[in-house]
Amino acid sequence: MDNETLFQARTNPDFLKYLEESRINSIKSQDIGLMYETLDSMLVLDLDEENINKLYEEILKTSFSNVEKILAKEEKLKLEDDYLLYTRALYEHAIEKWSYENFDGAKELFFVLANIIDDEKLEKALNVLLVFLSSKTQLDDFYDENVDMESEIDNEKYGYFIMNFRFDVEDFLNKNRDTLEKEYKNLKHLLGN
Numbered sequence: 001m002d003n004e005t006l007f008q009a010r011t012n013p014d015f016l017k018y019l020e021e022s023r024i025n026s027i028k029s030q031d032i033g034l035m036y037e038t039l040d041s042m043l044v045l046d047l048d049e050e051n052i053n054k055l056y057e058e059i060l061k062t063s064f065s066n067v068e069k070i071l072a073k074e075e076k077l078k079l080e081d082d083y084l085l086y087t088r089a090l091y092e093h094a095i096e097k098w099s100y101e102n103f104d105g106a107k108e109l110f111f112v113l114a115n116i117i118d119d120e121k122l123e124k125a126l127n128v129l130l131v132f133l134s135s136k137t138q139l140d141d142f143y144d145e146n147v148d149m150e151s152e153i154d155n156e157k158y159g160y161f162i163m164n165f166r167f168d169v170e171d172f173l174n175k176n177r178d179t180l181e182k183e184y185k186n187l188k189h190l191l192g193n
Contacts, residue, residue, distance in 0.1 A: 010045050023051060027058045032066075032085045035059050063089035067116070076118035079157040087117060088160040094129075098139045107133040111187040124173060125163050130183050131176045 009015055019041055026034035039055050042048075063086040070077065070086075077083045094109035107130060114126035132142050143149075151164035165172070173180065 006045060010047070016047075019045075019047070020051075023055055027055070030062050032059065032062055032082050032089075035062065036085055036088070059089050060093055071116060077116055078118045079122065084157055084160075087113065087122075091161055095139070098133065101136075101138070103133050103136045107183065108187060108190055111183065112190055115191055121163070122158065122161060124169050125161060125165075127173055127180055128165060128169060129162070131172070131179050134179050134183050 019038060022034060022038040023042070025031075026038055035055060035058060039052065039059065042052050042055065066082070067077065067086050067090065070083070077087050079087060090109055090113055094106045094113070097109065098106035110126045110129050110133065114123050114130070117123060117126075132146070146165055146167070147162055148164040148166050153159050153163060
C-alpha cells in the first residue's frame with residue numbers, strides 16, 4: 001500500500017466506521033478470523049493504540065480459551081482455519097514476551113506450542129527458539145545473527161512464524177539435543193502429565 005492509499009484509508013470516515021464496527025462485531029461473536037483481519041488493518045493504518053490493544057487482548061483470550069477446549073478433546077492444533085490463527089496468537093504472545101526479556105514466559109509458551117501442534121516443521125522451528133531462549137539470547141540479536149530474512153516462506157501457513165534460519169535446522173537440533181532434553185524435562189509439568 002502506498003502512502004496516498006494509506007492516507008485515504010486513514011481519513012475515510014466510512015472505512016473507519018466499518019473498521020470500528022468490525023472490531024466490535026468480531027469481539028462480540030468471538031470470530032478470530034475477523035478479529036485478526038480487523039487488527040491487521042488497524043495496525044497497517046496506525047490507528048488508535050488503545051483499541052488495537054483491546055482487540056489484541058480479545059484475540060489472546062479467545063485463542064487461549066479455544067485451545068483449552070481443543071486440548072480437552074485430546075486434539076492437536078493443525079495449521080489450518082481458526083486453529084492456525086490460535087497458533088499465531090500464542091506464537092505472537094511468546095515473541096512479545098521474548099521482546100520484553102521474559103525468557104521463561106516465552107520459553108514456556110513455545111514449549112507448549114511445540115507439543116500441541118500437529119506440524120513437524122513448525123515444531124522443529126519452535127525447538128530452535130527454545131534453544132536460544134535457554135541461553136537468554138536477546139530477540140534482536142537472535143534476528144540479526146540467526147534468521148534468514150532473504151529466504152522465501154515455502155508455504156503461506158508458515159508466514160506468521162520464524163521458519164528460515166542461517167543454519168541447517170536438523171544439524172542445529174542435533175548439536176543442541178542435550179539443551180533441548182534438559183528444557184523438555186524442566187518444562188514437561190506444563191503439559192499436565
